[in-house]
Amino acid sequence: MRATPAPDLMLEPAYDPAGSGRDPIGTSTLANKGLNVRHGTILTLEDINVSFDGFKALTNLTLYIGVGELRCIIGPNGAGKTTMMDVITGKTRPDNGVAYFGETLDLTKMSEVQIAQSGIGRMSVFENLELAQKTNKSVWASLRAKLTGEQQDRIDEVLQTIKLDSSRSRPAGLLSHGQKQFLEIGMLLVQDPQLLLLDEPVAGMTDAETEFTAELFKSLARKHSLMVVEHDMGFVGSIADHVTVLHQGSVLAEGSLEQVQNDERVIEVYLGR
Ligand SMILES: Nc1ncnc2c1ncn2[C@@H]1O[C@H](COP(=O)(O)OP(=O)(O)OP(=O)(O)O)[C@@H](O)[C@H]1O
Ligand SMILES: [Mg+2]
Numbered sequence: 001m002r003a004t005p006a007p008d009l010m011l012e013p014a015y016d017p018a019g020s021g022r023d024p025i026g027t028s029t030l031a032n033k034g035l036n037v038r039h040g041t042i043l044t045l046e047d048i049n050v051s052f053d054g055f056k057a058l059t060n061l062t063l064y065i066g067v068g069e070l071r072c073i074i075g076p077n078g079a080g081k082t083t084m085m086d087v088i089t090g091k092t093r094p095d096n097g098v099a100y101f102g103e104t105l106d107l108t109k110m111s112e113v114q115i116a117q118s119g120i121g122r123m124s125v126f127e128n129l130e131l132a133q134k135t136n137k138s139v140w141a142s143l144r145a146k147l148t149g150e151q152q153d154r155i156d157e158v159l160q161t162i163k164l165d166s167s168r169s170r171p172a173g174l175l176s177h178g179q180k181q182f183l184e185i186g187m188l189l190v191q192d193p194q195l196l197l198l199d200e201p202v203a204g205m206t207d208a209e210t211e212f213t214a215e216l217f218k219s220l221a222r223k224h225s226l227m228v229v230e231h232d233m234g235f236v237g238s239i240a241d242h243v244t245v246l247h248q249g250s251v252l253a254e255g256s257l258e259q260v261q262n263d264e265r266v267i268e269v270y271l272g273r
Helices: 080-088 112-118 125-135 139-144 148-162 177-189 207-220 233-240 257-261 264-270
Strands: 042-050 057-064 071-076 098-101 120-124 195-199 225-229 242-247 250-255
Touching: 042 080, 042 195, 057 080, 057 225, 057 250, 071 207, 071 233, 080 120, 080 195, 080 225, 098 120, 112 120, 120 177, 125 225, 139 148, 148 195, 177 207, 207 225, 207 233, 242 257, 242 264, 250 257, 250 264, 257 264
Parallel strands: 071 225, 071 242, 120 195, 195 225
Antiparallel strands: 042 057, 042 098, 242 250
16 A cells, blocks of 8 residues: 555645546547646635535535546445535536635536536446437447537547457447446546546446556546545555545545545444444
C-alpha cells in the first residue's frame, strides 16, 4: 500500500495534472479542455444538504476530489453515496451547499445535460439494464452512437482499452455482464470526461473481470479523475489511494484504506458488521 499523506493534506490534489503517466486512450489534451482547475481541485462539495420528505440523505457533506485522483467512496447502505453522485450530475438538487466542477462551474445551476457536456461522466449498474435491451446494436455502434466524426477516431483506442476489440461487431446484448460494464465504461470514455463517477462498477463481475477493472481504473487515473463507489473491499484495496467513508449523509472518515479500516467509528458502522 502506498504511503499516505498526513490527514490534513488529504483534501489537496493527489497528483500533478500534467503527470507523465501513460495515456491509454489518447486523452493527453485533457488539461487543455478549458476546465479551470487552477488549484488542482476538480470537484468541490461543501456543506451539501439533501432531504427527501424530511429525511436527510446528505447532511453538511463536504468533500474535495483532486485532479487525476482515484477516490473510493465506501459506507453502509443508505449512507448517501448514490445521492451524492445524483447531486454532482444534477439529477438531484441540494437544498443548499456548494458544488463546483473545477473553479468556475456551479453544478447546482447547470442542467444534467450541461453537466455531462462539461466533462462529468457517470456509470451506474442500472444503466446496464437499458443496454441489455439493445440487443441489435453492435459494440462498435454503441460506442459510436454519441460521437461526431473526429471523435470516432477514439473508438479503436477505447475498444482496446476495454478489451472489446475482437467483439466490436457483436450485438451488445450478447456480451457477458462484465463486458457490458466495460462497454458502459467505454461509452463514457469516448466522450472524454475529465471526471468519471462509477457507482458499484464491479457488482456482479467475475473475479477476473474485477481484476481487469482495477487495472483499467488505475490506468485511467491521472488523465481522468475517478470517484468510485464500491462495497467490494478487495477491489477497493486494489485501487485505492484515498478512501472516503460516508455515514448518514456525512463524511465519517477519510484516509488510506488502512487508516479507515482501523478507525473505530468505521468498524462500528460498516466494516465490523
Ligand atoms: N428519491 C428518494 N426519495 C426518498 N428517499 C431517498 C431517495 N433517494 C434516496 N433516498 C434515501 O436516501 C438515503 C441515501 O440513499 P443512497 O441511495 O444515496 O444510499 P447509498 O449510500 O447509495 O446506499 P447503497 O450502498 O445501498 O447503494 C437512503 O435512506 C434512501 O432510502
Ligand atoms: Mg447506492
